[in-house]
Structures are given as structure tokens and as C-alpha cells.
Amino acid sequence: MVESIAAGSDGALPGGGDFGDRERDANTPSSAAPQAVRLRPYQIAVIAKIEAEIAAGRRRVLMVAPTAAGKTVIAAAMVRAAADRGERVLFLDNRRELTAQTSRRFYDVGIDAGIIQAGFAARPGAAVQIASVATLHARAVRSRSLELPPADLVIIDEAHHVRARTYRTILDRYPSAIIIGMTATPCRGDGRGLGNVFDALVESATVAELQAAEWLVRARIYAPSQPDLTGVRVERGDYVERQLAERVDTASLVGDVVEHWLRLAERRRTVCFATGVAHSVHIRDEFRRAGVMAEHISGATPIAERDAILARLDRGEVEVVTNAMVLVEGWDQPAVSCLVLARPTKSLGLYRQMVGRVLRPAPGKADALILDHAGAVFAHGFPDDPIKWTLDQGKRAENKAHSARGQHRAPSLTSCSECAAVRFQGQPCVVCGWQPRPKAEPIPVRAGELGQVDRSSRSVTAPVHDAPARDRFHRGLIWIAQERGYKSGWVAHKFKEKFGIWPPRHHAGPLPPDDALRAWVRSRAIAFAKARAGQ
16 A cells, blocks of 8 residues: 555645645535645655554554654545555544545545535445544434445544444444544543454654644643632543533632733634533633633534634634633644633643644744643643553553652753743753753642642743732832722732732832733622632
8 A cells, every 4th residue: 555655745735735725615626636645754654664563453443643653644545545456435523624635635636526414415336435424424324315335445533523423323324344543542531442343553753753843733732720620520531511610610710820821821823622511602702801812712613603613713813712622622723822711620631632733833833832731731731642552451551651750750841041941950941051050939820820830730931020010019009009990008018919918018109900811800709709709
């Protein structure tokens, strides 16, 4: 199979992206001639691994590749080779966006595919079929209004969903076909393996390897202390959403999301994952009150409206898009470089899917900023940590490096106080040459106060509020107090609430506050009002 692929070294076709950036409807022919599939070295290697497993007699192979590693490119190469051999292929996905996206990319490399999804005319004669699982199950299994397309090769995108009844029912109809699953997170929601469906697992390049080759960007992560989720029930490997929403959808926590975004995100285009629709709307509304162009989307948002919102985000007309689970999969917008995690999760797979959304490279994108208000990095480690995946249904995927940090069996990593590069605790920074100084008294990290995460697993670097910053904050409070007719005692108590110390007696007078200060004051006021009301 590998020999039949026109392989290149850059993993991209002329025009940019893995298959170019031509945007058009899936049924609209391209004016450009079909291109050969050009693969990066790690993509060629993982195809060779899959072929070796098939040659050894494995009929169901699960391929692991990080988000943005080019799974559709790999699939196109395998589909093209199978079609050239005269075989029939069925490609399964679980989202409307993925069906259209796959169809466009297959067309670009000369693969003529039928589409089985609402809104598309069936073409049963095509040797390659791209099918939405929901549509195929409804038409060919439940109502039998459509014959299941014959297939020698079945490829499943987002294969971590394969235990669902719709998938299993369809796969049972293809006992003789080769089944290849593709996913960035090859596990159930509780982290256990998928050995009841697949009999071999092959891995592509890791996140760290793709970052080293600049095919993904690196991440900077800031996070508060872990939220208190004591008593929140867990079902099927994750928190019960209703109970979780009650715990995190508070005025204080939502205010902190906005405050720290204003302070740290540099107005980057941002996606925010919330704990449900009401939480997502609450966060959007708080951003808007702070003068930030924010939108919310949910599963109920009409497709045209959702596409328009995401297009405005891509152009920079919208700064923040909040959602619950809509954008976890099937969404590719490389220009988005900031992720706000406001949804705690016990699922390693869900965490890796969310953080993977912002690691794609784009022109001018130096890194990805992750603002973790959910304690997820403490629970699951860093996006570039290697994961020990397994097919064993009795075992869970494990971040061994993160486990070692928690058990103090590995050197601790921290961020350089000068350039923010990750370094070993106690050693000079290899990037800027900064030398560690004797440890000073620890700065307490108060609830909701974001600090940049080090890799000791349980600690954050407290934000340094230097004297000028405290002075600006103090003078801004004085401005607000005068603006609202508050007494001077309000200023002193708010300053102490923020910094843990009383303000200086002498100051240079009021100063117009910035958006971050106003958002902080508003969040404290809302929290106080709710406390008074017994909420």
C-alpha cells in the first residue's frame, strides 16, 4: 500500500493545509486537477504499521494519532490505495462537518465518493462511500430504505465512539471487511480500552514529536487551584453534568473566567468549554458585559447560524465563542489560539480532545494559551505528555509521567520566571540563561487567582503583583469608589481581598480602571449579593 502512495516530505498539498484550503460545498467540483496524496514521514510509518498488523492476521486495527496529525490525510492514502486495487470502501464519521470535510479532501486527491447523509443524493454505484453513522443506521438498519453499501475496507473516524449501539450494529454487517479505526483518544469515557472491538493498536507520532517538528504549536497553561468537586457524583467515567454545573456555574467563578482572560489572553481568538448550555450562556453574557465580542453555540443552534458565528471568529470579528460539547470534535479552526477550560472532567480522553482544539499551527501563531479554570491539568497532565494507551478493557489509559510527578518519582518541572520556558526545578533556564535564586516566602494562591502551571502536578506559580501593578489596582479602585459614591473603607477592603494586605496610606490619586479591574469588581459584587441571598 505505501509504495502506491505519492509520498512527499512536507505532509501538505500545494495550496496550504493538509489538502489545501479551498472552501466549497462538498458537491461542488474543484477547478483544480486532483493532486497526489503526499504524506509526512510519520504518516507513511503508521500506514506501514497498519499493513503489518493486517498481514499478521489482525482484521480490526485501531490507529492513534493526535488531533491535527492528519488522520484524514492518512485515511485518504489508504482509501486511494484500496480503490486502485479495485476494493470498495466505507468511511464512517459521526458529525455533519466531518462528512463534508472528508468529502472535499477526498475529492481533492481524486477520490470519487458517494455521500450518505441528509441533504445529499445517494450514489450507490460509487466504490467509495462516506457515511454519517446516524444516517446510515437510520436508512440501512432501522428503516431498510437503503441497502448497506458493500465494503472490503471500513474506516471509522473518531473511533472512540465505536462502542455505541449504532456503530456496533453497522460493523456487525461487515464480518469479512478490514476495519480500521482512527482517533486521538482510543479509550472509553472512563479511560478503559476498546479491546472488545479492535484486536490491534498502532500509534502515530506523539504530540511532543509533532510540536518538535512544528506541526503543532506548544501550549502555555495557567490554572487556579483545583475546584472543590467534593460530593459531585460520577457516572460512566465522568461527573454528572447537572451536579457539576451547580458547582461551577457561580457568579464568582464566571467572573474569574472573564477577569483572567482580559489579563492574560491578549485578546486572542478563543474557544471556551462550559459545563452545559446555561453555564455557556452565563459566561458569554459576562464577557459581553466586559466589552468582549462573545457568542454562544449549542446543539440547538441552527447550522447556518453556527457556521456564521464560527466564520466571524475566524475573521476576528468575534473574540470568544462559548459552548458545552459542540466543538469537542469535528471542528478545525487553526487561528484560534486560546482555550478556556471551565468544564472539569474526569475523562482523560475528553481533556485531550478539548486541548487539542487549539494546538494546530497557523500563520503568526507562536503558541496556544490554555486558561484552566477546571483543575484539568492537575488531573490529567500536560497536552504533550505521552499516554500509555491500551486495548485492555480492564485497564485505563495512563499518563505515566504525570503519575510520577504526583508521586515525586520524577524531576519536577517549572516555568522560568523570566521567559516562561519550561525548565527543571533548581536548574538554569536553557532558553534565556536565567539562574534560580534562593526560594523566597511562598505567595499564597487564592481561589480563582490564576497562576502559570509548573509540571510538579500539584502546584502553580503564583502571579507576581509588583508594586506598580498594585498601585494601578489601588488607584483604579479609588476611581470606582468615587464614581459610585463608595466610602474609602470599600477601597481598602477590596484591595486586601485581592492582595491579602492593606493598601498603602499614600497614593497618587484615582486612575481610570481597565476592563479586567471592572470585571473583577463586578464578580465580587455578584458573589456578595448571592451570598446574602443564600445562594
